[in-house]
Amino acid sequence: MKVDLVKQTPTYRAARGRFDVVTVPPLRYLMVDGHGDPNSSDAYRDTLTSIYPLAYTLKFLSKRDLGRDYGVPPLEGLWWSDDMAAFTDRRDKSRWDWTLLSLVPDWITAEHVETARAAVARKGGAPVLDAIRLEPFDEGLAVQTLHVGPYDAEAPVLDAMHHEFIPAHGLRMTGKHHEIYLSDARRTAPERLRTILRQPVAPVETP
Structure with a gap:
C-alpha cells in the first residue's frame, strides 16, 4: 500500500x-x-534540479528495496532575511535566504540517502x-493558514498573521517563515495556487 505522508500529518x-x-x-526532510x-537565481534553479x-x-529505492512505497510530498521552503521587511513589505527577493525541504518517511536512513x-x-x-542533507526538523508550535493566489499576494496575509493574530493571542514569532507548496506552479494558474503559510511561535513570557 502506498503511504501518503501528507494525509498522515x-x-x-x-x-x-x-x-x-x-x-x-x-x-525529517531532505534540505x-x-x-x-x-x-x-541560479542557486534556486540548481536546487530544484537536484x-x-x-x-x-529515494521513493523508488524504498519501494524496490524495502517494499514500502510512498508519494513524494509537495516541496516546502523556509524563508528569511536579515531585514524581514525585505520579505513581508518590500518583497526584495534578492535579499532572501531560504532552505528548500522535501519530507521523507521515518524509515529512510542516511545510508538510503547516500545510495x-x-x-x-x-x-x-x-x-x-x-x-543536500537529511535532517530532523522539530518546528513545534506554529500559526498557519491556507493562501490561495499568487505568491506575491501573500504580503497582506502575512501582515495580518504577524501583526494582528499572533500578538492578539499572546504569542511571539520565533522561527523562520515556512511555506508548503500544495500546487505545482509550473502547471497551475497563479490565481489558483494553494500554499500553506506557517509561522513558528511561542507564548509571550509574562513578568
Missing part, C-alpha cells in the same frame, strides 16, 4: 481565511540552503546534489 491541512494554532510534530531571488531527482530516487545520491550522481544534471 494533520498539520499539512490548513483553512483559507482563518489562522490556526497548531503543533507540528518532529519530521538544501540558498540565497537570492527564487525567480532568477532535490527532486534525489527525492524521487540514492550515488544513483543520481551517475546520471548527472544535479549540480548541488552534494549539498
Whole structure:
C-alpha cells in the first residue's frame, strides 16, 4: 500500500481565511540552503534540479528495496532575511535566504540517502546534489493558514498573521517563515495556487 505522508500529518491541512494554532510534530526532510531571488537565481534553479531527482530516487529505492512505497510530498521552503521587511513589505527577493525541504518517511536512513545520491550522481544534471542533507526538523508550535493566489499576494496575509493574530493571542514569532507548496506552479494558474503559510511561535513570557 502506498503511504501518503501528507494525509498522515494533520498539520499539512490548513483553512483559507482563518489562522490556526497548531503543533507540528518532529519530521525529517531532505534540505538544501540558498540565497537570492527564487525567480532568477541560479542557486534556486540548481536546487530544484537536484532535490527532486534525489527525492524521487529515494521513493523508488524504498519501494524496490524495502517494499514500502510512498508519494513524494509537495516541496516546502523556509524563508528569511536579515531585514524581514525585505520579505513581508518590500518583497526584495534578492535579499532572501531560504532552505528548500522535501519530507521523507521515518524509515529512510542516511545510508538510503547516500545510495540514492550515488544513483543520481551517475546520471548527472544535479549540480548541488552534494549539498543536500537529511535532517530532523522539530518546528513545534506554529500559526498557519491556507493562501490561495499568487505568491506575491501573500504580503497582506502575512501582515495580518504577524501583526494582528499572533500578538492578539499572546504569542511571539520565533522561527523562520515556512511555506508548503500544495500546487505545482509550473502547471497551475497563479490565481489558483494553494500554499500553506506557517509561522513558528511561542507564548509571550509574562513578568
